[in-house]
Amino acid sequence: MKKSISNVISNYFYLLLLQLGNYVVPLVLMPFLVIKLGVYHFGLLSLALAVNMFLRASTSYGFDLTGVKDVRECLNKGLDISSTFCEIVSAKVLIFIISAIVVIFFVPIVNSSVEFYQLCVLYMAVVFGEALFPVWFYQGIQDMKSVTILKLLSRFCYVAICILMINDPDDIYIVPLSEGICSVIIGGLSIWLARKRHGIYLALPTVHSIKMKLVLSWDVFISKIAVLFYTSFNTIVLGFIAGPSVVGFYSIAERLYMALRELLNPIIQALYPFLVDKHSQSQHMFNLYSKRIFLSLLILMSLIAIFLFSIKDLVLSLLTKDNIGVTREVLMIFCLCLPFSLGAYFSTLLVISNKAKILSKITFLTMIVNLALVVPFTYFAGAVGLAICFLIVQVFHFIMQIYYNREVLK
Secondary structure, eight states, X not given: OHXXXXXXXXXXXXXXXXXXXXXXXXXXXXXXXXXXXXXXXXXXXXHXXXXXXXXXXXXXXXXXXXXXXXXXHHHHHTOOSHHHHHHHHHHHHHHHHHHHHHHHHHHHHHOOOHHHHHHHHHTHHHHHHHHHOOHHHHHHTTOOHHHHHHHXXXXXXXXXXXXXXXXXXXXXXHHHHHHHXXXXXXXXXXXXXXXXXXXXXXXXXXXXXXXXXXXXXXXXXXXXXXXHTTTHHHHHHHHHHHOHHXXXXXXXXXXXXXXXXXXXXXXXXXXXXXXXXXXXXXXXXXXXXXXXXXXXXXXXXXXXXXXXXXXXXXXXXHHOOSSHHHHHHHHHHHHHHGGGOOHHHHHHHHHXXXXXXXXXXXXXXXHHHHHHHHHHHHHHHHHXXXXXXXXXXXXXXXXXXXXXXXXXXX
């Protein structure tokens, strides 16, 4: 038990550092980009990034949950992990190839902007890097130290390149290009580490084994994609209705919200292997720990929401001087969203309990609610309307998750 808790704490620390690299480091870069690129080009970059988030989720395919579970179960049963490793990496690379084809041929049909198309193509390097990066493997074996250090180095290199090389809006392409190069290098190094340090034997898996991995992760994949239809999709809708400049103002507040919300992820990811083990040992212990963790996370996010609300003006004054009123109103609404942003935690409980189909049902219904609201709210109230729509959808999703996890949480 003490060893399990020690592993959770160690994993949490390195996952927290990883999350800081993924969200806080770009957040520090944000005011620099707004100044150098201007709000219009920052909004254009945010639109391309919103599209890229769909592609990253497609390539991830839910293996960030099912992959961890598969690795953990192999370890508990004393089975070799190499075949699972190769099957998942191969499946992700295959999905990347399909995604790249879609971007190259489909994006020009939807949006005629040459700048937007070029940004989307360049961002594909980031998707490839994410396909190679087996964070699910290191999380499953509870050894996050090495890959966290590598990932942080890549994030700092990315920021340094941007600061040194970006001087005006014409340099916008440096952002996806530098991030993509760093991402691919780290992805390759992390696979090399898995082979060198953890004895992973690399071999091309069979088509059938890849297909089975995709089939088993299908429900989680659908839930991940559905989530994007009430997050990143909203940014795309705002861009079509109000233009890149409004997206720029909205994205400043959204990235602040996302950076704080994503602080949950290292906690959830660190606890995930621990909860998998508890579920395999005793349903009672699993329920007990799940409820305690839920209440702790709810209190934590409520306190963070109050803190952000109290310092919102100071934070925004440091990030932007343009049209701070709209960004301020959007950020106030996002503060209200924080206590309801526990979807990732509830999702892990459902996956551990082998209820991935219910997870798909919840996210699908949430997506439908969002699709019904997003266009009219955005059309009549712009960025503020979109933020209100997001709050309504978050509350709906929270209630649904509570309902379907009621047996665990009671």
